[in-house]
Amino acid sequence: MTLEGIGKRYPDGTEAVRDLSLEVRAGELTVLIGPSGCGKSTVLRMINRLVEPTSGRILLGDDDVTRVDPVRLRRRIGYVIQNVGLFPHQTVRANVGTVPRLLGWSKERSSRRVDELLELVGLDPAQFGRRYPHELSGGQRQRVGVARALAADPVVLLMDEPFSAVDPIVRTRLQEEFLRLQAEMRKTIVLVTHDLDEAVRLGDRIAVLSEGGKLEQYDPPARLLGAPASDFVREFVGADRGIRRLAVTPVTRETLQPLPADLSGLPRVRLGGSAYDALAALLGASADRAVVVDDDGPVGALTRQQLLDLGQQPVP
Numbered sequence: 001m002t003l004e005g006i007g008k009r010y011p012d013g014t015e016a017v018r019d020l021s022l023e024v025r026a027g028e029l030t031v032l033i034g035p036s037g038c039g040k041s042t043v044l045r046m047i048n049r050l051v052e053p054t055s056g057r058i059l060l061g062d063d064d065v066t067r068v069d070p071v072r073l074r075r076r077i078g079y080v081i082q083n084v085g086l087f088p089h090q091t092v093r094a095n096v097g098t099v100p101r102l103l104g105w106s107k108e109r110s111s112r113r114v115d116e117l118l119e120l121v122g123l124d125p126a127q128f129g130r131r132y133p134h135e136l137s138g139g140q141r142q143r144v145g146v147a148r149a150l151a152a153d154p155v156v157l158l159m160d161e162p163f164s165a166v167d168p169i170v171r172t173r174l175q176e177e178f179l180r181l182q183a184e185m186r187k188t189i190v191l192v193t194h195d196l197d198e199a200v201r202l203g204d205r206i207a208v209l210s211e212g213g214k215l216e217q218y219d220p221p222a223r224l225l226g227a228p229a230s231d232f233v234r235e236f237v238g239a240d241r242g243i244r245r246l247a248v249t250p251v252t253r254e255t256l257q258p259l260p261a262d263l264s265g266l267p268r269v270r271l272g273g274s275a276y277d278a279l280a281a282l283l284g285a286s287a288d289r290a291v292v293v294d295d296d297g298p299v300g301a302l303t304r305q306q307l308l309d310l311g312q313q314p315v316p
């Protein structure tokens, strides 16, 4: 999907987005992040035409979405919002089946799809299908929202602060579940958040926007944290960006040292796991080095200093 110089001036004269161009790669999760009011939600809503752009074009493959019928467009684009927006007087099944019904699918086909989706998001159809939204927890409602957005197998999934209405522990769990789901689906997703940790955890690529939808940087998380492109981005990603980088830096064979003779009392960390988790294990065990293991056992060691240095190394 390509955004070509899109802009939005609201009727009262507010220029929410001035001239934004962005290439959203197929099968990737692209995060839009930036301070409050920078135009993130406006950009997202221009993609499914809940907000009409006042300039520019949005191409989905070869189709200019600014020219197709918005109602048909929205059936091809899934949309998940903060407080989910489920229909309160409809059961979970009916909510998830909304778009298939609009598309005129047969009862059996819709029903099969609803079962499949509820299972996909970790809700037992027999247990949850007949409940109403108010009979669910916040996290369960969120999963129903995701299932509903995926129902008609949309080409693009838009998510506006999808995990922000639940507490931090549930949020982390939903994010992890969602990452597993995305590893299977490989959907083209655009997700808006103001939570940098969420952006770093979920994003294949992060677009940092400043006021007026100005694109400050558009890069994978490791690059954004390791090489901020401007003072704005440096300030935005914060003084703790070195620590955050560890979360997106894997422990690789190249960094390993020979195993010490005595491994007792040393924490074990996985090859390929994040440097952040390795450091947490080291600090938790009050050790100065960790043993790195793969499926066959120990493969090397890693010191605390080496781990800290991983947060500082130049970005390729």
Ligand SMILES: Nc1ncnc2c1ncn2[C@@H]1O[C@H](COP(=O)(O)OP(=O)(O)OP(=O)(O)O)[C@@H](O)[C@H]1O
Residues within 6 Å of the ligand: 010, 011, 012, 014, 015, 016, 034, 035, 036, 037, 038, 039, 040, 041, 042, 043, 194
């Ligand atoms: N319907 C509207 N009419 C006039 N101005 C609007 C309208 N909707 C949004 N705006 C303005 O456009 C700008 C961008 O808003 P938008 O909601 O896109 O920002 P955002 O980055 O998503 O913010 P937040 O993180 O606070 O949700 C803001 O200045 C906002 O006040």
